[in-house]
Amino acid sequence: MARVEIRGISKLFGEVRAVDHVDLETAEGEFLVLLGPSGCGKTTLLRMIAGIEEPTGGDILIEEQVVTHLPPRMRNIAMVFQSYALYPHMTVYRNIAFPLRTRGVDKGTIREKVEWAAGMFGIERLLDRKPRELSGGERQRVALARAMVREPSVFLLDEPLSNLDAILRASAREELRQFQKRVGVTTIYVTHDQVEAMGLGDRIVVMSKGSIRQVGTPMEIYHWPADTFVATFLGSPPMNLLGEDDILTGFRPETFLPAELMTGDGDVVTYPFEVTWMEYLGAERLVYGNVGEKSHARHVVSRLPGSVSLPIETGRTYPFAVSRRDFRFFDRENGLRTDRSPA
Amino acid sequence: MRMNGKAGIAEPGPKPGIQDHSGQLALFMIAPAILYIAALIGFSFVMAILYSLSDVTTGDPTLRIVGLQNFSAILDNSVFRLALKNTFFFAFSSQILVIILSRIVATALMKEFRGKWLARFLIMLPWTAPISLGTIGWLWMLDSIFSPFDWILRYVGLLGSPGALLGPMQNLYWLGVPGLAMASVIMVHVWRLLPLATVIQLAGLSSIPRDLLEAAEVDGASPWRRTLEITIPLTLPIISIAFLFGLVFTFTDMTVVYVMTRGGPVHSTQVLSTWTFFKGIEGGDLAQGAAISLFLFPVLAGIAILMLRMVRKSEVV
Numbered sequence: 001m002a003r004v005e006i007r008g009i010s011k012l013f014g015e016v017r018a019v020d021h022v023d024l025e026t027a028e029g030e031f032l033v034l035l036g037p038s039g040c041g042k043t044t045l046l047r048m049i050a051g052i053e054e055p056t057g058g059d060i061l062i063e064e065q066v067v068t069h070l071p072p073r074m075r076n077i078a079m080v081f082q083s084y085a086l087y088p089h090m091t092v093y094r095n096i097a098f099p100l101r102t103r104g105v106d107k108g109t110i111r112e113k114v115e116w117a118a119g120m121f122g123i124e125r126l127l128d129r130k131p132r133e134l135s136g137g138e139r140q141r142v143a144l145a146r147a148m149v150r151e152p153s154v155f156l157l158d159e160p161l162s163n164l165d166a167i168l169r170a171s172a173r174e175e176l177r178q179f180q181k182r183v184g185v186t187t188i189y190v191t192h193d194q195v196e197a198m199g200l201g202d203r204i205v206v207m208s209k210g211s212i213r214q215v216g217t218p219m220e221i222y223h224w225p226a227d228t229f230v231a232t233f234l235g236s237p238p239m240n241l242l243g244e245d246d247i248l249t250g251f252r253p254e255t256f257l258p259a260e261l262m263t264g265d266g267d268v269v270t271y272p273f274e275v276t277w278m279e280y281l282g283a284e285r286l287v288y289g290n291v292g293e294k295s296h297a298r299h300v301v302s303r304l305p306g307s308v309s310l311p312i313e314t315g316r317t318y319p320f321a322v323s324r325r326d327f328r329f330f331d332r333e334n335g336l337r338t339d340r341s342p343a
Numbered sequence: 344m345r346m347n348g349k350a351g352i353a354e355p356g357p358k359p360g361i362q363d364h365s366g367q368l369a370l371f372m373i374a375p376a377i378l379y380i381a382a383l384i385g386f387s388f389v390m391a392i393l394y395s396l397s398d399v400t401t402g403d404p405t406l407r408i409v410g411l412q413n414f415s416a417i418l419d420n421s422v423f424r425l426a427l428k429n430t431f432f433f434a435f436s437s438q439i440l441v442i443i444l445s446r447i448v449a450t451a452l453m454k455e456f457r458g459k460w461l462a463r464f465l466i467m468l469p470w471t472a473p474i475s476l477g478t479i480g481w482l483w484m485l486d487s488i489f490s491p492f493d494w495i496l497r498y499v500g501l502l503g504s505p506g507a508l509l510g511p512m513q514n515l516y517w518l519g520v521p522g523l524a525m526a527s528v529i530m531v532h533v534w535r536l537l538p539l540a541t542v543i544q545l546a547g548l549s550s551i552p553r554d555l556l557e558a559a560e561v562d563g564a565s566p567w568r569r570t571l572e573i574t575i576p577l578t579l580p581i582i583s584i585a586f587l588f589g590l591v592f593t594f595t596d597m598t599v600v601y602v603m604t605r606g607g608p609v610h611s612t613q614v615l616s617t618w619t620f621f622k623g624i625e626g627g628d629l630a631q632g633a634a635i636s637l638f639l640f641p642v643l644a645g646i647a648i649l650m651l652r653m654v655r656k657s658e659v660v
Binding site (some may be wrong): 050051052071072073077078079081082083085087088089098099102103146150 | 552554555557559563564572576
């Protein structure tokens with residue numbers, strides 16, 4: 001168990017600032033998710049923590065010890081790669097044993113530990129197979145077992161679920177979370193998938209263009225986004241933003257509902273909503289359309305739960321409303337959330 | 344076109360040609376290769392077998408079968424036995440050197456450094472020149488009297504003065520002393536096959552996913568362990584192919600030895616390919632020449648089969 005501390009870390013690839021002066025600190029045993037679109041620097045940050053990428057500036061501390069320029073093998077970290085990076089010429093047993101052999105652990109202990117790690121991920125019966133004889137889900141478990149076998153102080157994962165199909169991904173997510181809670185190892189997890197981030201993270205770090213935009217619990221990030229980037233990157237469909245002068249008004253699609261459903265809700269703002277397009281998704285309906293006349297950004301989305309069976313047709317206008325407490329305001333200039341509401 | 348009354352029957356399109364019959368087409372496409380192999384390899388191979396069992400010479404080309412007489416005759420010849428030994432020594436030692444050196448060169452060329460293109464160009468250069476010309480160049484470089492290597496050795500004081508490390512004589516006589524002649528021939532042959540082996544090794548090295556080496560690094564493996572346990576095992580099939588190819592090539596090629604030493608001094612660099620030439624073509628004994636050239640056929644066929652297996656194995660990984 002260990003804390004990871006990142007102090008003003010930067011990475012330049014030629015002229016490109018992949019990571020730009022990032023400060024970050026994990027709590028002990030925390031599950032921290034780095035979330036952002038591709039190219040935002042999240043993987044580069046993870047690779048610098050692992051030690052396979054050398055930072056251009058700044059420091060990395062693991063267990064209060066500066067490791068910035070130490071090679072990976074001197075950091076006691078484990079990493080699971082997106083491709084799993086299993087050694088194709090070794091059996092599953094030899095794959096899992098590899099990190100122990102590099103440390104000169106004796107044969108008996110290796111056998112014991114490999115069996116323990118394999119048991120933890122339910123892959124005991126695969127120990128004699130080669131990676132190419134395994135399914136995607138099995139490979140992922142072998143990669144996890146190989147990472148965990150030496151009980152690292154920090155566990156790094158680079159999009160480990162992106163190569164699994166949708167059904168497997170959901171169950172793998174659940175298993176990963178339970179396993180992490182049980183072992184209690186500090187975990188840093190990189191993903192571009194907001195569902196994974198929300199479901200797994202104790203805290204989420206939202207990154208864009210090499211910098212951190214917000215750090216917070218899934219609840220904070222979703223309900224109180226720090227800026228318009230976070231507001232529109234999380235949630236599908238993203239938060240609606242209405243431009244009114246220098247302040248933008250934001251509200252989540254699921255808070256934008258037909259006015260007749262909002263009668264008990266005291267303080268609401270009602271808009272005439274001209275429906276232009278509708279998607280029926282089973283559990284919910286997405287209604288696209290325009291509100292207001294004078295504002296600049298008029299396009300908004302409403303997300304109606306499947307239980308709302310009000311008939312809605314495209315081309316017609318309905319009164320839709322938002323509860324005032326669901327409004328979030330952002331400064332148009334810098335995109336940051338603000339307490340000022342439009343006049 | 345207008346549909347006529349018979350609904351469901353399509354208008355006849357263009358007539359099917361040979362391109363529509365995959366069987367005929369395959370035969371047509373493969374025929375040149377078969378003709379080529381049959382005429383240029385199959386025919387001469389059959390002739391070689393026939394000759395080796397006969398007593399044909401350049402002076403008397405009538406074919407009389409005499410059985411295995413030629414084989415026992417060549418085995419009785421001490422030059423043949425020496426050439427056989429030399430062939431194996433020449434082939435294995437040059438190929439072991441080629442594999443080790445090409446590995447080092449390929450590893451260096453995988454890295455980024457200034458002037459990399461120049462280094463790559465220079466390493467590939469021997470492959471672009473006709474081998475006989477390149478070898479003649481080496482012949483001059485290793486000349487008994489004017490060898491620049493001897494100049495350098497004399498200049499740094501390793502040769503040509505009383506008490507010098509390599510002796511007091513003015514020259515080493517690279518191609519005139521048995522051991523040194525063999526070493527020279529091996530060196531030139533290594534120089535010549537290095538480019539190809541380097542290209543093969545480069546292909547092998549760049550086929551290893553970066554992830555794998557990074558994972559090994561994170562798993563605590565030192566550079567040595569990464570080389571021994573990841574890189575070498577993963578490129579072993581392709582290294583083996585490079586090795587076996589070089590081996591077969593060396594067993595059957597005579598250019599370097601023929602141009603540099605003609606098998607001398609006193610047969611110390613004589614190999615089977617040159618001995619075949621001297622016996623069969625220059626000496627006119629076609630039957631014995633054929634027998635010598637066929638002597639290693641079983642070995643070479645075995646290596647070729649092994650090589651094909653390796654190719655298949657390297658595809659699986």
